[in-house]
Amino acid sequence: MSERRSPTIRRRRLGAELRRQREAAGITIEVVAEQLECSASKVSRIETGHTTATPRDVRDMLRIYGVVGAESDELVQIAREARQKGWWHPYSTVLVGAYVGLEAAASQIRAYEQQVVPGLLETEEYAGAMIRAARPDFTAEQIEQRVRVRLGRQSLLTQDDPVDLWVVLDEAVLSRPVGGDAVMRGQLKRLVEVAELPNVTVQVLPFEVGAHAGMDGTFTILSFPEPSDPDVVYAENATGGLFLEKSDELQKYSFIFDHIRAAAIRPEESVAHIAKLAEEPLWKWRPRSSPWT
Secondary structure, three states: OOOOOOHHHHHHHHHHHHHHHHHHHOOOHHHHHHHHOOOHHHHHHHHOOOOOOOHHHHHHHHHHHOOOOHHHHHHHHHHHHHOOOOOOHHHHHHOOHHHHHHHHHOOEEEEEEOOOOOHHHOOHHHHHHHHHHHOOOOOHHHHHHHHHHHHHHHHHHOOOOOOEEEEEEEHHHHHOOOOOHHHHHHHHHHHHHHOOOOOEEEEEEOHHHOOOOOOOOOEEEEEOOOOOOOOEEEEOOOOOOEEEOOHHHHHHHHHHHHHHHHHOOOHHHHHHHHHHHHHOOHHHOOOOOOOOO
């Protein structure tokens, strides 16, 4: 599998390697900051991948650690590539670029969704309707930009080295006619089509399961091809989302996802269920004017 070129993951990998080299040299962050004439927080943010290091920063840090030659040259080159902008950069005002960068580099994505179809599986019409309803403060241009980005991300599923996607959808996702009857039926048919891809698995978590392990909320687990790149959990919320990287957090969410998919309908049955709902949707069972008593 060829590595996807994501500046986000390169920045993260570079930071981890710089931290490893510093610790191997027995040097504290404070000493590095003093020699570089910068703040300790800057060094810390470089090591955690939250700040992009310049090639000069990397070269100077490695000099302090006694790392020279080919190993130093390779890390300096990674620093150059980590400064390149991802394809989503023009849309940074309407999208969390960090998530897209990690998504672009991931080899496997496991996701649980409670309310809406994940962006990688949305139709253009569904995406537009969902964004308009969720963000009434957005202009038409902002909505169009977000839809364009979502559609662009979907190439991850069909490129030469496609991401392995496993999605569990709460039945509520399939029961709410986002965009109206025609748009939602089209979205359900799209789910059936995409589920035929060998790298895509879709399961439905039915209402009849009752309480389950994922009731705390929607989340995505991103895994990467390199063993040196640990998994990341992205827990989404109205203000953007939260990235979780600690080992105990990763174990917790992997445990939750395993329980959710075990409780869900098997993939083949889930796809058949979605296909049936496209013809006989749940929202048709109760007229809009019916009182909820």
